[in-house]
Each structure stands twice: as structure tokens, then as C-alpha cells.
Amino acid sequence: HFGRQNEVITIDLARVMEGEDLLASAVEPADRAISAGQAIAIATMAPQDEVERLQGKYGRDVVARTAEDFLTCLAQRMIFERGVRRLVIAGGETAGAIVPKLPITRFIVGPYQGLGTGRMVAEMPFPVALMLKSGKLGGLDVFSAVLDEMRRPVSVEPYLEQWPPKARTQ
Incomplete structure (x- = not known):
């Protein structure tokens, strides 16, 4: 659904597993899309038989960690x-x-928006809006909808949390 109106860059995980540096080949089309004001998605997805082949060759955990x-x-x-x-x-x-x-250094948690999603503004040297989405949860338009919402200020009182969490003293 997202790819109908936006750039989707699919990374060939087999080439990454073989040691090929594909970062530049992902950044270049991303730069073009961003310059055009377009949202992008970058994925390491592959057909199930290819995933199984890679897992058989390298091991399930190694493939996941590499991705x-x-x-x-x-x-x-x-x-x-x-x-x-x-x-x-x-x-x-x-x-x-x-x-x-x-x-x-800390984050501001955004409002609840549905099962399997979480929004926050992460404070680093500058603020970055993040949405964390678990696997298969969320509607077909979840990516586009959330990116659009990230352009607007949050109207709910934020919950502040330090990151990483400080150890609790008793």
C-alpha cells in the first residue's frame, strides 16, 4: 500500500550476507526521494524460500542480526x-x-494510536520523531498515516522518560 505512492527500496539480504556493502546503494535512492519531498521505505524482505535458504546457510540468528x-x-x-x-x-x-x-538522552511518548504502534519524540543532539510498529499489526495505511501525523504537533500531555532508564535505588 505504501509503495503505491512512495519509494520502497528493497535490500538484497543475500548480498549483505556475502559481505557486500550496500549502504551506499540504499542511501542514494533515499536521497533522491527525500530531495523530491517523498517518503521512503527501506526493507530487507525476501521471498520465504530465499529467507529459508539464507537461514540454512548462515543460521537463523546470524541472518536476523545481519539484517x-x-x-x-x-x-x-x-x-x-x-x-x-x-x-x-x-x-x-x-x-x-x-x-x-x-x-x-530522553524521549517524549506520544498518544496511543492503536495496537502494535508506539510514537515518541527522541531527544538526541536534536529531536527525531519515531514510530515503532510491531510486525503484522496496523492498518494498510499505517505508514503513510503516521508519517502525516508526525508533521503535526501532539495535542496530548506528553509522558517524559529518561533513556536509558536509570537504575532504581531502594
Whole structure:
């Protein structure tokens, strides 16, 4: 649904697994889309038989970690080198891999918007709007709708939280 009106860049995970550096090949089309004012999606999806082949060759955990590491490096590059300030991270494990590797000092949690989604503004050296979306939850238009909503200020009192959480003392 998102790809009907926006750029979707699919990363060939087999090439990443073979050690090929595909970061530049993902950043270049992303730059063109961003310059044109277009939203983009970057995915490491593959047909099930290809995923199974890679998992058989390298191991399930290695394939997952490689995809997460690639997307983490790409997110960091897009934020810190390309000035991206609105980011949707889809996949619970993917979000769990990317968010802890960002230099977030605190975050402001946004309003509840439905099962499997969470919005926040992460404070780093600058604010970045994030939406974390778990796997298969959310409507067909969830990406476009959330990116549009991220352009408007939140009208609900925010919940402030320090990141990373401080150890509790007793």
C-alpha cells in the first residue's frame, strides 16, 4: 500500500550476507526521494524460500542480526548524515535493535494510536520523531498515516522518560 505512492527500496539480504556493502546503494535512492519531498521505505524482505535458504546457510540468528545491523547503520546514517527527522521502524525485533543504538538522552511518548504502534519524540543532539510498529499489526495505511501525523504537533500531555532508564535505588 505504501509503495503505491512512495519509494520502497528493497535490500538484497543475500548480498549483505556475502559481505557486500550496500549502504551506499540504499542511501542514494533515499536521497533522491527525500530531495523530491517523498517518503521512503527501506526493507530487507525476501521471498520465504530465499529467507529459508539464507537461514540454512548462515543460521537463523546470524541472518536476523545481519539484517538488524544493516538497518541500524542505515538509520544512523539517514539521521546523522542526511537529516532525516521522522522515522518509522517496523518490526519489533528491528526496533529493539535500532533504538538502543541511537544516542537518545530522553524521549517524549506520544498518544496511543492503536495496537502494535508506539510514537515518541527522541531527544538526541536534536529531536527525531519515531514510530515503532510491531510486525503484522496496523492498518494498510499505517505508514503513510503516521508519517502525516508526525508533521503535526501532539495535542496530548506528553509522558517524559529518561533513556536509558536509570537504575532504581531502594
